[in-house]
Amino acid sequence: MDFTLPPALEDYRTRVRAFVSQEILPIEADRANWDEHENIAEAPLALLRAKAKAAGLWALQMPRELGGQGLPFVGLAACYEEMNRSIFGPVCFNAAAPDDGNMRVLNQVGTDAQKKRWLMPIINGDVRSAFAMTEPHPGGGSDPSMIRTKAERKGDRWVITGHKWFITGADAAQHFILMARTSDDPRKGLTAFLFDRDQPGWRIERRIPIMGPEEHGGHCELIFDGLEVADENVLMGVGDGLKVTQIRLGPARLTHCMRWTGLAKRSLEIAGDYVKERRSFGTTLAEHEGVQWLLGEAAMQIEIARLLTMRAAAELDRGHFARKEVSMAKVQVAETLGKAVDTAIQLCGARGYSRDTVLEWIYRYARQARLVDGASEVHKMVLSRAYLQEGDGFWDWS
Incomplete structure (x- = not known):
């Protein structure tokens, strides 16, 4: 049983390690580069992201044809470990949650049109994203079958009402994946919807204070009071929401x-x-x-x-x-x-x-x-x- 990394993956690992040592750790050491939520501030982050792109270390998890590096999971394990030698490391390489998981599921199950509209801006680093699933009691958390946020069909649109909380990154996100109930079927009752921050019919109720330092965009409570989503922005199909969560999580x-x-x-x-x-x-x-x-x-x-x-x-x-x-x-x-x-x-x-x-x-x-x-x-x-x-x-x- 050989745990040696193939030469190409070892090359990525060593380059990521060197980048963290030479570029990110000096930024981390100066608290002037931290924001008010104890994460890296936007200006130094933008500089480091540009350098990571130039170094060919950007979006290691995404296919090369979409602007990434196409590494397998074994290679990602070695490289992500090196990235988080710094507390600010993963976001500099576009490998931080929740964008990392959202990019992966959009790439895996999104249509070509959805990839162009929703995925590519995240890969390019133009926007951030969030995955809106968790709800206050008696709604869903680790058990998605308890989700109560509803999407009801009205004409050619889905109208969504409900309540989510602890949604990581929501305060900074532009693109969202939202889990909502479209029927009472225990296996096919959930559907995943894509929506944009600028759409009406929802709001951030609050950014929830937490014990630890925060990711960009914090952990937010969201209210949906009539968000409208078109069929073209259903991820996979109606009733496939549980599959989406399994593929992503x-x-x-x-x-x-x-x-x-x-x-x-x-x-x-x-x-x-x-x-x-x-x-x-x-x-x-x-x-x-x-x-x-x-x-x-x-x-x-x-x-x-x-x-x-x-x-x-x-x-x-x-x-x-x-x-x-x-x-x-x-x-x-x-x-x-x-x-x-x-x-x-x-x-x-x-x-x-x-x-x-x-x-x-x-x-x-x-x-x-x-x-x-x-x-x-x-x-x-x-x-x-x-x-x-x-x-x-x-x-x-x-």
């Missing part, structure tokens, strides 16, 4: 994992540099056995997380849904990210708790990992069902 969960392993490694990198330098009781902290236990455990858990992520990526590249593999990676990486940054803060002491490093940023950000795109408990339910169905086949090597 599986790979999107895994790309989260790819990025989070980069943050976990960055956390340990900061701690490792500090304990090799800081002296206590006559030796460096790195020479203390207790410190070694903490570092060794965190490093091992990160490697387990990386291997599970790469296994799931390889399954996706083989054309499989990889539900089991993605769920295992999602649980492991989410928990590992929290453990890695917590360990790093402990080893760095007051310096880690301060804002002299980005550890406190990563710590606050990391807590969402066990919630977004399915809580860890939901993924463990998926794994339990798979085991009960497969028995010993759960561990099959094929």
Whole structure:
């Protein structure tokens, strides 16, 4: 079993790593480049995005004929990990959520006309996008069958009413994918609609304050009170909304994992540099056995997380849904990210708790990992069902 990257993918990985080191980390280090929501400000972001395009590192996940680089999931796993060595990395390469997942599903199931209208502006970096699915109770969250937002047919239009919340990126998005109910059929009752920010019939009720730093556009509550969408802006077909969510969310969960392993490694990198330098009781902290236990455990858990992520990526590249593999990676990486940054803060002491490093940023950000795109408990339910169905086949090597 060979985990060596093919030369072409290794070349991309090393170039992404060098770009992060030489271009992004110096920008990150100067807080004047941060916006009020603790993300990279628009002016330095635009500069870095232009450089990433010039370097041939733009939109690695998209086909070459659409302006991307056409990398397989295995290559993306290696490159996305390197991107998120910086807290600002993925967005500079057009690889950040939710645009990453939205581009992928639009490319996979959109018509040629939909790709031209809705996808290409996101690939080009001209607009941002959002995926509007989650609703307040008693609406849908991890269980999309509970979605209550309705789309009703009126003439040649669909008229949408409902309520969404925690919609990532909505405050900065121009293009939206919206999940709404078009019938009571348990399997064919949902439909995915495309709409533009400038259309009437909806509004952002509020940008919801959160514990951690925010993605561009925050996490918003949306009200739909008569949004009209034409048939040409139905994604796939009427009643295919559940398929759209399945096609989008599986790979999107895994790309989260790819990025989070980069943050976990960055956390340990900061701690490792500090304990090799800081002296206590006559030796460096790195020479203390207790410190070694903490570092060794965190490093091992990160490697387990990386291997599970790469296994799931390889399954996706083989054309499989990889539900089991993605769920295992999602649980492991989410928990590992929290453990890695917590360990790093402990080893760095007051310096880690301060804002002299980005550890406190990563710590606050990391807590969402066990919630977004399915809580860890939901993924463990998926794994339990798979085991009960497969028995010993759960561990099959094929």
